[in-house]
Every structure is written in C-alpha cells, then in structure tokens.
Amino acid sequence: MNRAIRINEQRHARRRDAFIEALVGAANGYFKIYSIYLGHRLGLYRGLADLEALTSGELAARTGTHERYVREWLEQQAVAGILEVADETAPTLERRYRLPSGHAEVLIDRESVNYLAPLAQAAVGVARPLEALEAAFRSGGGVPFAEYGEELRRGVGELNRPLFLYQLGREYLPSIPDIHRRLLADPPARVADMGCGTGWSAIGMAQSYPGIHVDGFDVDAASITDARDNARNAGLDHRVRFEVRDAGDPDLTGAYDLVTAFECVHDMSDPVAGLTTMRRLAGSRGSVIVMDERTGERFTTADNPIEQFLYGFSVMGCLPSAMAEQPSAATGTLMRPDTLRQYARQAGFRDIEILPVENDFFRFYRLNV
Incomplete structure (x- = not known):
C-alpha cells in the first residue's frame, strides 16, 4: 500500500x-x-x-x-x-x-510567404477585449469583431497577404484547370469574394488574372475601408470593388463565374445562409471555392501545434465574434470537413470536394451543386 x-x-x-x-x-x-x-x-x-x-x-x-x-x-x-x-x-x-x-x-x-511579424500584431489584437470576453463566457453572448480593433484586423490581413498575392493566383487557382481557364478567358470573368476582409484575396486574384472583375463583400466596415485603400494603392480600384454586405444577405444578387470565401466561413454566425448566397451568386455555371483552416478530421488530444494554435484563436476571437449575432452556429475556428459538408448540404450543395492544394495551414474545398 x-x-x-x-x-x-x-x-x-x-x-x-x-x-x-x-x-x-x-x-x-x-x-x-x-x-x-x-x-x-x-x-x-x-x-x-x-x-x-x-x-x-x-x-x-x-x-x-x-x-x-x-x-x-x-x-x-x-x-x-x-x-x-x-x-x-x-x-x-x-x-x-x-x-x-x-x-x-x-x-x-513583407513580400515573403514566411513573413510572420503580423502574427504578433494579431495575437495582441485578439487579447484586446478581455473584459468583454470574460463577460461573454458568463452570459453566453459574444464579442463583436469591431471590438478587437485595428491590430487584429490588419494583423490577420497582413499575415495572409503574401499567400493571396503570390500563391493564390499563381499556384492554387491555376491547379484547378476549368476555373483557371475561365479566369483567363473572354468575356472577362466576374468574381465574388465573400468575407473579403482587408481585400488582399480580391487584389491577388485581380493581379494574377488581368481581365477579371472582383466584387468583395464583408460585414465589417473598417475592413472594407482598408480594402478600398489597398485596391487604390495597387492601382486596381477600376476592377476591384468592395462593399459592406453580410454574406447571408438575401438581397445580394448577381451572376458570377467564381465565388470564393477565404478563411471566413467558420466566422459566420449563419454559415448556411452565407453558403446559400454563394450558391445563388454562382448559379448553374459558376464555381464555388472555400478556403478554411486545415484541421484534423476529428478532435484529438494528440500533440498537434497547429490545432493548439487554432484553438487559441477560437477561444479568444473566432467563436466570440461569431456569437455576437444570435442565433449563431457557433462554429469556432476548427471547422472540420464534416462540419463544412453539413453546412454545404443544408445550403443546397450536393457535396464538397477537398482539392489537392498543398498548404500547411489551409485546406481548399470546391462546393458542387
């Protein structure tokens, strides 16, 4: 004993x-x-x-x-x-x-895909509304994204900027042959970029495909202001337009050859409504691409630095901002493939396809009607 x-x-x-x-x-x-x-x-x-x-x-x-x-x-x-x-x-x-x-x-x-100084900026920003986050834990409410301020908004934007400018249109989209051909063809393709943030994804696509026109939509007004400035500074404001709109807005209309959502579906309080809008905008001829975190297929406590990192951002930022609007799907950062598949089917898609895009942090999905 x-x-x-x-x-x-x-x-x-x-x-x-x-x-x-x-x-x-x-x-x-x-x-x-x-x-x-x-x-x-x-x-x-x-x-x-x-x-x-x-x-x-x-x-x-x-x-x-x-x-x-x-x-x-x-x-x-x-x-x-x-x-x-x-x-x-x-x-x-x-x-x-x-x-x-x-x-x-x-x-x-800033032009390197290994540029990570903005990670520190985003980490500082995500800790900004700690008192509001504590209150949300107690009440079940949320913390609006705007309360996280400039550091998180611009930190995340700058962190993803090299990927959007130098990999998205040069490597990732060209690896999808039919989409690549349409973006190069005439008449010029129209692209809708949902949850566009500070605009680098829209700008990157427009730079890589000189004929296309891109409409970026985001619910955060400060992000749209930054996006317009970024497009103007890049000399692309004649082909890239940004508007403050909720992805789930039923009045959002148009016919687009490609509809994208980069690292934002898990942030939506109503992802099914957002995906329903994307399906409507793409119609029967357009394509829908979603990029979100490369999570594991299921929850596990096995040592995984990427999932530890994602859970940190989820607890501090992604989940609280999604719960600021009720009712909320409360997805959190770790939107696993089966979760997206469930949302996509509810939005009227037949299924999702995981694309063979190599990236340590992100997974690319094609949503099929």
Missing part, C-alpha cells in the same frame, strides 16, 4: 513539475510575442534591416525612440534568441546587436 502511494506521489510530482515548466515557457512566449509586436510597430527590426550591428543609441536615433527603452528591448531580444550580439562582454552602451538574415525574412520582408 505504501509503495502504491509513493508511486502515485512521484507521478503527481513529475506531472506537476512538467506543467510548471510548460507554463513558464508559455509565459516566456507571451512576452516574446509582445516584444516582437513592439519591434514591429516601432520599426526597430527595420532599423536593423541592413544587418549592420548597432548600439542601443544608434538604433534609437535611427528609429526616433528612447535609448533606455531600446536598450532593454535589445537585451531582451538577444536573451530570447531573436537578435545576435557582436560582443556580449562589451560595455552596455557600446554593445552591438544584429538581426540575423533568416530572422529578417520572417520579421521585415
């Missing part, structure tokens, strides 16, 4: 200590995210962009920031393994810091 008690106590201690270590590691990750956010927003990484080793005073002067804050940030970044130190034994004010080239691509190269 005593031996069994000792074994249980040892097991308890091991699990406790392992959890403590993991929790401390998570807190370190939290602080790293916020420090990356500061480096991104204040231009500190871009100040180091030429890979020159700078002192805290030099970087502060280059970025218009305060030396003492910059010095502490540089030391934290070096200890966190983000920056390199030329000589850590040098006097504090003479110590020089460098941004490694591999890290520079991730933190400052």
Whole structure:
C-alpha cells in the first residue's frame, strides 16, 4: 500500500513539475510575442534591416525612440534568441546587436510567404477585449469583431497577404484547370469574394488574372475601408470593388463565374445562409471555392501545434465574434470537413470536394451543386 502511494506521489510530482515548466515557457512566449509586436510597430527590426550591428543609441536615433527603452528591448531580444550580439562582454552602451538574415525574412520582408511579424500584431489584437470576453463566457453572448480593433484586423490581413498575392493566383487557382481557364478567358470573368476582409484575396486574384472583375463583400466596415485603400494603392480600384454586405444577405444578387470565401466561413454566425448566397451568386455555371483552416478530421488530444494554435484563436476571437449575432452556429475556428459538408448540404450543395492544394495551414474545398 505504501509503495502504491509513493508511486502515485512521484507521478503527481513529475506531472506537476512538467506543467510548471510548460507554463513558464508559455509565459516566456507571451512576452516574446509582445516584444516582437513592439519591434514591429516601432520599426526597430527595420532599423536593423541592413544587418549592420548597432548600439542601443544608434538604433534609437535611427528609429526616433528612447535609448533606455531600446536598450532593454535589445537585451531582451538577444536573451530570447531573436537578435545576435557582436560582443556580449562589451560595455552596455557600446554593445552591438544584429538581426540575423533568416530572422529578417520572417520579421521585415513583407513580400515573403514566411513573413510572420503580423502574427504578433494579431495575437495582441485578439487579447484586446478581455473584459468583454470574460463577460461573454458568463452570459453566453459574444464579442463583436469591431471590438478587437485595428491590430487584429490588419494583423490577420497582413499575415495572409503574401499567400493571396503570390500563391493564390499563381499556384492554387491555376491547379484547378476549368476555373483557371475561365479566369483567363473572354468575356472577362466576374468574381465574388465573400468575407473579403482587408481585400488582399480580391487584389491577388485581380493581379494574377488581368481581365477579371472582383466584387468583395464583408460585414465589417473598417475592413472594407482598408480594402478600398489597398485596391487604390495597387492601382486596381477600376476592377476591384468592395462593399459592406453580410454574406447571408438575401438581397445580394448577381451572376458570377467564381465565388470564393477565404478563411471566413467558420466566422459566420449563419454559415448556411452565407453558403446559400454563394450558391445563388454562382448559379448553374459558376464555381464555388472555400478556403478554411486545415484541421484534423476529428478532435484529438494528440500533440498537434497547429490545432493548439487554432484553438487559441477560437477561444479568444473566432467563436466570440461569431456569437455576437444570435442565433449563431457557433462554429469556432476548427471547422472540420464534416462540419463544412453539413453546412454545404443544408445550403443546397450536393457535396464538397477537398482539392489537392498543398498548404500547411489551409485546406481548399470546391462546393458542387
């Protein structure tokens, strides 16, 4: 009996200590995210962009920031393994810091598909309405997307921007032969982009297919304002138009050759209504494509970093924003294929087809009438 008690106590201690270590590691990750956010927003990484080793005073002067804050940030970044130190034994004010080239691509190269600095921006944004989220947990209500503010809206937009500009129209859509042919053909194809966010998906399609016209729709007014600015800056506002509209609006009409929904169906309070609109807009000749998170086929507690990440965003952002409108399907970020299949059939589609598009984070579906 005593031996069994000792074994249980040892097991308890091991699990406790392992959890403590993991929790401390998570807190370190939290602080790293916020420090990356500061480096991104204040231009500190871009100040180091030429890979020159700078002192805290030099970087502060280059970025218009305060030396003492910059010095502490540089030391934290070096200890966190983000920056390199030329000589850590040098006097504090003479110590020089460098941004490694591999890290520079991730933190400052906006055109790279490996650009992840906006991930820190989105992570900060998703934590913004914590008091409202706590209240929603108690009441069963939700947190409107607008309450998450600019950081989440633009962070997610910038995070997906390279995929939409450099992969969507150059790799992913060309891998679907009939859709690719129609987007290249005359008369010019019309595309409806539902839940278009800050507009990069619509802009990316228009850049890759110079003849098409794209109408982007999103319920968030601030996102549409950003999308219009982005299209104008890209010189595409004559072919890309954005409008504040709910995807499930029964008055939304038109005839489109392609209807898309990129990473937004799981956010809809009424995804069946949104998909019903998409089916109506595509008619009998158009095609419907949905891109959403590459979740597992079923729930499992097996170690999976991507699902851990998705559940974090779901608890903090996607589920609360979907529940801000009632009644709500309350899908959450982890919309598994069977869930989308159920929604699609309720919307009048015959079935969904998982397309052979290779992406670690997203899965592409074709919805068939």
